[in-house]
Amino acid sequence: MPAPHPRRDTVLTLARSGVRPVDIARQLEIAHPTVRNIITCARSQGADVPRFNRPRGPGSGPRKALRVPLTGRARADLAEAAATRGVSLPVLCSRLLEAIASDDMAAAVLDDGDPDA
Structure with a gap:
């Protein structure tokens, strides 16, 4: 039998306190999927972990994944930056895009001279 995930106890504590699996993962x-598997396995072993229903209504539910094509060089550079920070490439890319959007820095990053583009 494989050893339990090193964050199993933390995942279950958060789930029992009402934190949704997607938020635990973030x-x-x-x-x-690892968080879901930990919770499913714990339930199958008799652990009392609540079920999480997806919210319904406008603007609710999981965000759609965004696929962004990268050149090999850009991917390698970003992967190195992600490893330095101890996060995955998708997490780093998400953080970068969130920072650019929230700080209204698209024009500065693109350096295209159009402040409204």
């Missing part, structure tokens, strides 16, 4: 920077 907070702990581990894969969402």
